[in-house]
Amino acid sequence: MMPTAGTEIPTITRTPDAIDLFMFSGAAWLIHRIHYDLPFTTEHDGHPGLLIHGPLQGTYMVQSVQRWLGRTARLRSITYRHLAPAYLGDSLECGGTVAEADGDRMTCELWIHKTDGTVATTGTAVFEVTP
Amino acid sequence: MGVITEEARRWAEQDYPDYAFAVNERDIQKYAHAIGETDRMHFDREAAIEAGYDEIVAPPFFPYVIRMHASHLVGRDQLEPDGSASADVPPLNTTRAMAGEITIDLGEPVLAGDVVTVTKRIADLFEKEGRSGTLVFVKMEFTFTNQRGDLVAREEFTRIYR
Numbered sequence: 001m002m003p004t005a006g007t008e009i010p011t012i013t014r015t016p017d018a019i020d021l022f023m024f025s026g027a028a029w030l031i032h033r034i035h036y037d038l039p040f041t042t043e044h045d046g047h048p049g050l051l052i053h054g055p056l057q058g059t060y061m062v063q064s065v066q067r068w069l070g071r072t073a074r075l076r077s078i079t080y081r082h083l084a085p086a087y088l089g090d091s092l093e094c095g096g097t098v099a100e101a102d103g104d105r106m107t108c109e110l111w112i113h114k115t116d117g118t119v120a121t122t123g124t125a126v127f128e129v130t131p
Numbered sequence: 132m133g134v135i136t137e138e139a140r141r142w143a144e145q146d147y148p149d150y151a152f153a154v155n156e157r158d159i160q161k162y163a164h165a166i167g168e169t170d171r172m173h174f175d176r177e178a179a180i181e182a183g184y185d186e187i188v189a190p191p192f193f194p195y196v197i198r199m200h201a202s203h204l205v206g207r208d209q210l211e212p213d214g215s216a217s218a219d220v221p222p223l224n225t226t227r228a229m230a231g232e233i234t235i236d237l238g239e240p241v242l243a244g245d246v247v248t249v250t251k252r253i254a255d256l257f258e259k260e261g262r263s264g265t266l267v268f269v270k271m272e273f274t275f276t277n278q279r280g281d282l283v284a285r286e287e288f289t290r291i292y293r
Contacts, residue, residue: 006133014167020165020167023164023165024165026161026164026165027158027164027196028160028162028165028195028196028199028200029200029203030199030203031210031214031215033213033214040213044226044227045227045268053230054230055230055233062191062192063166065167071172071182073192077236079233080233081232082229082231096212
């Protein structure tokens, strides 16, 4: 059933560990060192820790909707941007709101909050929802 | 005073070769485990058929995996000291890179057995003053098509260099 505009998406919390970061880099063949080489990441790039991949965060945002609606929701498009880096050890709370429901199309405003309340990532996604 | 040189502008006009990626079950399964997917249609053919697909179906962001292989499945000498693909990095005095905005529009789903071809071009190269100095933005555009000629996805991705 199509949710109505204003409905809040039940949040999910993901806390990717070193194994998750390794698996994502490996499966995507993403070789950027800031996701696995801590001395390089702190000394060369000036980050306090290893970075959680941007596209992994994008995936988590989509999963918050899929965990809620299951196979009835199929992603059609998404735009997202990172407002603050997320580091290994951060818990990512993923949630959002249904902004618009029109026919079989549902537009969601999605966000990821870190434990300290900082917004890491925000996005807008359109899903096709089948009855 | 801008930091983007004529050399960098010429670099941005380069033609990248198309890249064809034959999708197999194992690629989909690996990626699905990496993102914590549990739906059996990404792992098991019977579950995929039950869900209305002809073969194991990839999670929606799988085109990202294809374009990462197109960039990074290269010889060791074609990677930068930070692991970035040399062909993707503008010839500037920037040393650090981060992900910027991404837009993905999806078409047909990716199934095991598909051959997906990605075409890639640099759509924009520009700079902005940030708090920590000048930031250089490289906006890349990708089009993914399957062996039947159907559009699988279009993606715009901006990488930020400083």
